[in-house]
Amino acid sequence: MHSDFDSVLISRERIEARISELAARLDADYGDKNPLFICILKGSVFFFTDLLKALTIPAEIDFMAVSSYGDGDTTSGYVKIIKDLGRPIAGRHVVIVEDLIDTGTTLSHLCELLKTRDPASLRLCTLMDKPERRLVDVTVDYCGFQIPDEFVVGYGLDYAERYRNLPEVYILSRKVYEK
Ligand code: PRP
Numbered sequence: 001m002h003s004d005f006d007s008v009l010i011s012r013e014r015i016e017a018r019i020s021e022l023a024a025r026l027d028a029d030y031g032d033k034n035p036l037f038i039c040i041l042k043g044s045v046f047f048f049t050d051l052l053k054a055l056t057i058p059a060e061i062d063f064m065a066v067s068s069y070g071d072g073d074t075t076s077g078y079v080k081i082i083k084d085l086g087r088p089i090a091g092r093h094v095v096i097v098e099d100l101i102d103t104g105t106t107l108s109h110l111c112e113l114l115k116t117r118d119p120a121s122l123r124l125c126t127l128m129d130k131p132e133r134r135l136v137d138v139t140v141d142y143c144g145f146q147i148p149d150e151f152v153v154g155y156g157l158d159y160a161e162r163y164r165n166l167p168e169v170y171i172l173s174r175k176v177y178e179k
Helices: 012-030 045-054 105-115
Strands: 005-010 036-041 060-069 078-083 093-101 121-129 142-146 169-172
Touching: 012 045, 012 093, 012 121, 012 142, 036 045, 036 105, 045 093, 060 105, 078 105, 093 105, 105 121
Parallel strands: 036 060, 036 093, 093 121, 121 142
Antiparallel strands: 005 169, 060 078
């Protein structure tokens, strides 16, 4: 393993197995609903594509890029839309797909924003959740893994835009981000 990493937190095999389980649940829950899955760029891109390929039901996809602004540790942040959805979501069954919920700030604001567009339903699916870090309540409907408060990279997640293309999730060594 590269010296930038302390350990593999979630192996390729565990990711694949968990995605199969999540896809089976989504298949069962959305079989007749033609759901719209929204990929929140950039971190969720690999999870999103693997999850969507594992579904057996009809589904549509769209993409958003957002940036969350807060004031230090407060929860008064808001979401700035960098790239918006291509089409309206009114009346649609929508599933937001994220890589990681940390403080909850981004998803809380994003859910509030999307609810104003009158979807028939809105649920959240995340590969990873760090519940210890939560500052704002967010209802996570589908969660791959609850993880400890470690700096994780790989499988879409970055440090300074590096490591996103790694096929598994690693714990980044402190020496990388404290130097
Ligand atoms: C990450 C992640 C969530 C957000 C979670 O995105 O994908 O969108 O942070 O953090 P929060 O719960 O504290 O709001 P990031 O801003 O790193 O952008 P990226 O997906 O482009 O890497």
